[in-house]
Amino acid sequence: MNNIRPNGVSIPGRLKVVASAAVIGVILLGTLVSCGQTIQPGNVGVKIRTLGPNAGVDKTPLPSGWHINLPGERIAEFPVIQRTYTYTREKDDRGPENEEVTFSDNNALPMTADVQLVMRIDPSKAPALYTRYRLTFDQLFEGPIRNDVRSAIAAETELVSVEYLYRGGRQQVIQKALARVNRKWETQGVNISQLDWIGTIRYPQVILDSIQAKTKADADASAAQAQVAVAKAQADAQIEQARGQAEANRLLAQSVASSPEVVKLRAIEKWDGHLPTTTGGAVPFIDVGNR
Structure with a gap:
């Protein structure tokens, strides 16, 4: 015996209707989800429409998150962080x-x-x-x-x-x-x-x-120039040393010529206290005569 509701619809029939509605709802939900697109964090979306009166590029950028794409719509993503x-x-x-x-x-x-x-x-x-x-x-x-x-x-x-x-x-x-x-x-x-x-x-x-060869040639030339500079510096130093010695000798000779007593004074400073031994008519370098 069928279980009949007062309105004349059987319980199994109502269950079939509810089940069919649920299936349709799931299909619609799945279709809706499949038509959506997630804009990743750090990106911005641009909505492009190819159908309808508003076809073209939407001038308003879409923030990150999930967005629905209706038929004829798609979203292009652009990075907004470095x-x-x-x-x-x-x-x-x-x-x-x-x-x-x-x-x-x-x-x-x-x-x-x-x-x-x-x-x-x-x-x-x-x-x-x-x-x-x-x-x-x-x-x-x-x-x-x-x-x-x-x-x-x-x-x-x-x-x-x-x-x-x-x-x-x-x-x-x-x-x-x-x-x-x-x-x-x-x-x-x-x-x-x-x-x-x-x-x-x-x-x-x-x-x-070519560059490495030129670099080596430049380095060799620099080294040679450095050696020449060292040699010249050493020669200049020797010249200056000789010039200084000559000047010292000149000044000493000039001093002796103008002050003979200086020679005697230096001889006395070096005297060891013994009278010099002379032969013949030689005259001692130091005058030890009575003053």
């Missing part, structure tokens, strides 16, 4: 591609190097940035920003010689390149606070050999 990124020859977390920067000096000698930059996006300008380039941050970083960093470094290195870079000028060069990049991107909401070399510049081996 982060470090690299362009290197070796593979990194973005993949195995060779992203080293290439450039040359004022004699068109080719070189390469790895660089890193510290950058962030002004959250208020993230929507305008996406509107202008229609690129995600990764695409922006790997495309236009990388090209401008490479162009800025190349523009500065083309003004100097490889010897200037090798002997310490590379830091001045990359700081000028940073200023070039910021002149373009800072007004658009991209702040690059640091641009640095990673390791050393990779110079052509022939250039390294």
Whole structure:
């Protein structure tokens, strides 16, 4: 016998309705969750709509947290805290591609190097940035920003010689390149606070050999000049010593000539108290006659 409610609907029938509603609710909830997107802390979101009357880029940035994406909507994320990124020859977390920067000096000698930059996006300008380039941050970083960093470094290195870079000028060069990049991107909401070399510049081996040979030649020349300077100083010292002795002798002779008694006085000072022995008609050096 079926269990019938007064309204004529059986209990099993009502259970089926409730179960069906629950299943539909779970499906709708799952669909809603799958359409959502979480903006990670430290990022800002830009809502892009491809359907409806409001299609386009929403001018209001989205804060970190979970946000619903309706049909035809998606969210692009941009970093708003400072982060470090690299362009290197070796593979990194973005993949195995060779992203080293290439450039040359004022004699068109080719070189390469790895660089890193510290950058962030002004959250208020993230929507305008996406509107202008229609690129995600990764695409922006790997495309236009990388090209401008490479162009800025190349523009500065083309003004100097490889010897200037090798002997310490590379830091001045990359700081000028940073200023070039910021002149373009800072007004658009991209702040690059640091641009640095990673390791050393990779110079052509022939250039390294030439620089090292020149360095050795300069060192040898400096050593030879130092030896010449020492020898000259020693010779000058001997000349001055001889000049001083000659001057002393001259003054002594002049003194003796003008004061004969000085000679007698010095002889008396050295006398041992014994009369000198003389032969023949020799006259003693010291006059011991009666005064």
